Amino acid sequence: MRRPVAVRTLAAGAATALAATMGLTALAMPAAQAATGSANGFASSNGGTTGGAGGQTVRATSGTAIHTALCNRASSSTPIIIEVSGTINHGNTAKVSGPSCNTAAGVIELKQISNVTIVGVGSAVFDQVGIHIREASNIIIQNVTVKNVKKSGSPTSNGGDAIGMESGVRNVWVDHVTLEASGGESEGFDGLFDMKDNTQYVTLSYSILRNSGRGGLIGSSESDRSNGFVTFHHNRYENIDSRAPLLRGGVAHIYNNHYVNLRESGINSRAGAKAKVENNYFEDSKDVLGTFYTDQAGYWQVAGNIFDNVTWSSRSGDNQPAGPNPTSNTTVSIPYSYSLDGASCVPDVVRQTAGANTGLRVSNGSCTPQSPPPTTSPTSSPTSNPTSTPTANPTPGGTNLSLGAGADGSSKGSGTSYGNVLDGSLSTYWSPSGSTGRISVKWDSATTVSKVNVREASGGGAIGAWRLVNNDTGAVLATGSGSGVISFPSTSLKKINFEITSATGTPRIAELETYAG
Template identity: 30%
Template sequence: MTRFGILRNPGRRRRSVVLIALLATVGGVVSVAPATADAPPAGQVYSDVADGFAGTSGLGVERTTGGEGGETVTVTDYESLVRYATAPEPYVIRVGGEITVTPYGTEIRVASDKTIVGVGLVGHIVNGGFFLGDGVHNVIIRNLTIRDTLMEEDDPDDKDFDYDGIQLDNAHHVWIDHNTITRMNDGLIDSRKDTTYLTVSWNVLAENNKSFGIGWTDNVTSRITIHHNWIRDTNQRNPSADNIAYAHLYNNYLQNVRSTGNHSRGATKMVLENSYFDNVKDPYYLDAAAELRESGNIVVNSTGKRDSGGSAFNPSDFYSYTLDSAADIPALLGTEAGPQADIGQ
């Protein structure tokens, strides 16, 4: 059985297994060469194929493949990361260590056709994040820890410094997968304006005021899949989903949420399936003009709204997916969400 983000049946799709020989390090860029391995490493095999709406066609893009077909580079310093992330050519950019962003709070402007992936557990982006602007498309951000732009004393309500983990403005075909994003000043993820064909999967979003905001537009065109994310110790926007044509949320784990859970806002059509809510205020609810169809969810230790209404849409009309049991979600995401040692190797 295949769970999206994790390849359970290696007969269907195998990851290429290589041993990396370091040949040279010049200016923070590591050249690498593959060597054969006698046997695959133990542990899980993670699919490198985008699923959900990021895996579907539209706006001239067949599916999200990131920097596939471009050169692979490994970066270990900020200048090299910026150089390749902003380049016009496709690149697979492996982040091979902890990179501190300067100036503090800067969002690196990622260009189209890029994969930015942490090497195992060592890829950290500290004191900054990423920005995908108007028309940027076909981007994968994966297996990174993005952290620490908080301005607690100067900006306790996150109103003066917009230091997001990942901000997307009118981008499309983006896959955000297996990251930990934490302690940022403003949003951990802000999917703004008409960003669409977006999948956010297997991430840990934690220890923040604003978790995941979607909207800032009067148009109702966005298509977004949000699955297998562990959202914990946050306050608002978990997510706040405004004016989304198709919002599919499934198998997420919300834990210790102080203000609002899954909010279907504006004219959003939301399908919410098999998620687990523990100690969440207002686990799920909708505005008067919105729709929210829910099934299979578990709510414990929580208070407030659990409202639904409308037929929304059928996600299976757009792509195939497999639901995990809601009861299994806390344990599953406790080990499988966030960066993984086997990804990016």
């Protein structure tokens, strides 16, 4: 059985103790793909954004464990991939000290560091805890939800920003995340996605920003014009008052986004900012593009956008909407290649791809969502997360150890049950509440397992990528795609997780059989 690697001792042994008690597991795996897909947009410029690719992978189930993982590195630039699962909150997010980190309590602090990936595995929720990126570079954040971060009231975190960047930040890719609040500034919330004080080369893709007074900004004031080179694509802005986004100086590329119910204003280009705005779908909104609340003009190049039930106010003073018939007043050069979906299909494509826990699906540029290729690891030794291609072999010989065991999971669809995967019947099944999720088999005492047979019920969506995980240690036993028999080195454990990370539609697992040999 693969075991966690030792945690490097920090001052006074604090990190070792925290690793043992606060939900940090180091997975014994070689260099792995940091996140599904690769950074695009402006995050692909300036040398590109690779995050923690090539570094150690660890599993964290608390904010303190995330900080511990950063502090355990040999240096502040040593690559690391932090897989996050569960709920991160104030109660489990403490400051950790060490030479390779600079953290704080009550906020995920990525400060004065580089080469880090934070990726959600299953459900990963940052509840009232923001992610603060400061004096940092080459950062990837993927497949997480950040919600209800406050700057006033209690508790507070990250100045009220869900994700905030400042002070010389370079090359950040934020992908397939959900950022949400429960009101505006009067309720204690600030921006969902803010960049200021010399932040450059950022991409926000396939994400949901909703239920907030402020979507986000580039530049903290009219004089803060050192930011820019930011791409926003295939995102959904919903129930936002303004700042979708607010641009002060710099260059932004905004394409294939779906905007719904922008109540006061949308893309606010001002203070000399230049935005290329193309093939977006604006719906049931007001003043979706222009220069607002300032006499310092911004600029835009527009093409291919659809304005569906959009209202425009009259131009006067510091209120200069681009409509009702927006036309370009500048040109913007884009240095990277990209594929545009037609604006008419953007609502449907974004609905299927944007946000956390949507299977990391992306568009192919022809209005068709695609599942990402499965992430696999080398198979040179039993400790290297072997890639297993399920086969259509007959049921393995011996006793199905799942019969008489217990089951749980990350979620369950209406009318389905975790226990259905253990009842020996192909007519009953478990489904996640969406296209991805976890189903587990568990025993009261350690049980040796070397094969899992995943049997699908008819009528469900096809399983895409998956991971088989030893829940006791967090070690990945196998990765692959599809259903069938999965073989891996014999492992003694009390709980095994089958994690579906992508699927076409909603999968149906009739049986999750386990065998000793």
